[in-house]
Amino acid sequence: MRGPLLLLSALGLFAVLDANSKLLSGGYHVSQVLAFRYAVLLLLLAVVGLLRGGALGPLRTQRPGAQLLRAGFMVGSGGGFFMSLRHLPLAEGYLVYFTAPFMLLALFRLLLKEPVPASAWGWCAVGFTGVLLALWPGLSAGGAWVAYGWGLVGAFCHAMVLVMNRSLRDEPGMARLILWSAAPTLPLLLPWAWAEWSTPPFGDALALAANGVLAGGATIALAAAFRHASAPRLAPLEFTALVFAVIADVTVWGVWPSAWVWAGAAVVSFAGVMAQRRGRAA
Template identity: 80%
Template sequence: MLAALALFAVLDANSKVLSGGYHVSQVLAFRYAVLLALLGAARLARPRAGGGVATRRPWAQLLRSAFMVGSGAGFFLSLRELPLAEGYLVYFTAPFMLLALFRVLLKEPVAATAWIWCGVGFLGVLVALSPGLSAGGAWAAYAWGLMGSFCHAMVLVMNRSLRDEPGMARVIFWSAVPALPALLPWAATEWVTPSWGDAAALSANGVLAGGATLCLASAFRHASAGRLAPLEFSALVFAVIADVTVWGVWPPLLVWVGAGVVTFAGIMAQRRTG
């Protein structure tokens, strides 16, 4: 779960840079084409690498793919208009959605401590990000962010539902094959020929998204939403690390305090939440 969130943090930063010059359909189509190319190359080098791709639940796999597209599009369109801080604040509604969806759709019990530590984590995010929030905001961008958060939560629900169908190849295949044909006609109408540098960045999005997808699918095969949802807030910690190590930007004290609260909530959730 933590590896997935670290990959998503890098993916979000990369996508925000790309959003200035490319349409969402082209970015997502590039992402899924890279995923399929990597899977194909792996299976050419070693037949059946990653396991089989057959599924007993094609409709569930298609639903997960649709929610993945919705999540990617929602976050891309939101972060195109909003500062990362505000975009992340909208994203951090996802853990609460996740707990509710697991309880309603999968009938899995959710301990009260899971809600408590999610609340503590969200408080840490508010402490960290409140000084940087703008007075106004683009409501359409907030709406896209909420859509992306809901779709992200539904992807995690589907990961848990499909935990009896593990395997790298199956996850990648059923994520990309339904999405790519749906995106390509739209991408063709909005196509902008990328420079070599941008082509590398677009390809990197596919690698990052693929790695995060595999990590999430693995996480929800092994643990409940109650244990994993509070860890979503650790994305703030990864954002702080990226600011310091990549851009050399040292966040103000409140960001460090908020990151500490988020880390504490995540650790306590693992100790106290079933």
Template identity: 50%
Template sequence: MKGPVLLMLGIGLFGVLDANSKFLSGDFSAAQALTFRHATLLLLLFLLRAAWPGTGGDFRTGHPRLHALRAVAMLCSGLMFFLAFRHLPLADGYLVFFTAPFMTLVLARLALRESVPRAAWIWSGVGFAGVLLALMPSLSGGGSAFGFLCAALGTVTYAVNITVNRSLKAESGIARLVLFPSTLGLLATAPFAGLHWVTPDVPQALALMANGILAGTATVLLALAFRHATPARLAPFEFIALPWSVTLDWLVFGNAPAGPTIAGGVVVALACLMSERAVIQGTSSGKR
């Protein structure tokens, strides 16, 4: 259960990150928010290594191309979701995000040559059906085409990031998981941040820095999750983001869940539980 638990914790933090980003998007450009995010992560990493040398493991890697691909995917995903939630409610953005488990399964099969049990496909499909049921009220009201496009691009690059995480599972330590994407992100966004710079007050600066801490912690948790379990096993658990997004929409933005939303949440929870049960049974059968 270590992999699913780490994944669900990471997705929960991403939900908090997205809600915080939605607040910030009204006052700051995506470039400025991402510059603060990556600068905060790099600052924390080097402060920790200064206090405790070697924290997080070695910076050197035998897979520079994979880390480069992961860094680009993370930068694109962060940018696209920040823009998406500027134009969409959390629930609508997550509707698109919930196609990620299918993309992850396909990439695991094509890129990693990992077998995907039929149960994983089936329960991912059930979970997606639960999502459609939950968000039916939002879909009927329409939404921003640009926002949906950004969410779709963010979802594709998220799936690429998840697949690369699996390819890097043999590498120990987390320092490289923070250093490479944060360095690229800072270099890529800082010049654009200066074009529309808004000086934040203290609460806003803390919120911008919190984005970095949330994003870094969530990213590391997801990477560790895919070191302990395959994409086929973890894919259905990505639907746990539905309860997170619905709860945040309710508590933070005052959007109370409708009946279909609650029913869809029950379906998603059932899909997660049954997927785990199927995987455990399959593992037990294989050991006999």
């Protein structure tokens, strides 16, 4: 169960990250938010490296091209979801995100040639049905299609990050993952962030820095999950992020879920449990 538990930990951290990003999205440009995130990641890596030496693993990689490709998709994922959640409620934005498990299964089959059993597709479909059940009453009133488009970009990039995580499972280590995801992209983001810079007060600066800590923890847990389990085992569990989105809506914005959301969350949870039972049996 190590892989599923790591994935659930990553989803919880991503939910807090998304809620924090949504709170920041009204006052700061995406480039500034991402630049803060990567700068904090590199600072934490340097501090831990000085205090603990090689405790986080090696920095060198035998596959720099693959590491850079993963870094690019990580920027696309973070930027896409940030732009989407700027205009959508958190739970509704997650509906677009939930296209990622289907993309993930298809990409694993096409790019990595890993078999995908029919049960994985089936439980993904059940989970997505639960999401539609939860969110359909709100969607029927219409939505921001540009925001949905950004969400699809983020979902595709997220799926590609997971594919690259699986492809790079022979290069574990937190130091390598953080360095090669942050160091190449921060110099590219800084000029853009400088042009759009808005000086944050102390509270917002802490929130921007927290994004880096949350993103680092979620990224490490996500990469570790796909070293211990396959996409067919983990993809249906992605839909449990709806539960984290509901918790965030309640605790941060005071929005209590409707009966439709509770029903959808029950279907999503059932699909996740059944997918794990089938995966363990297989």
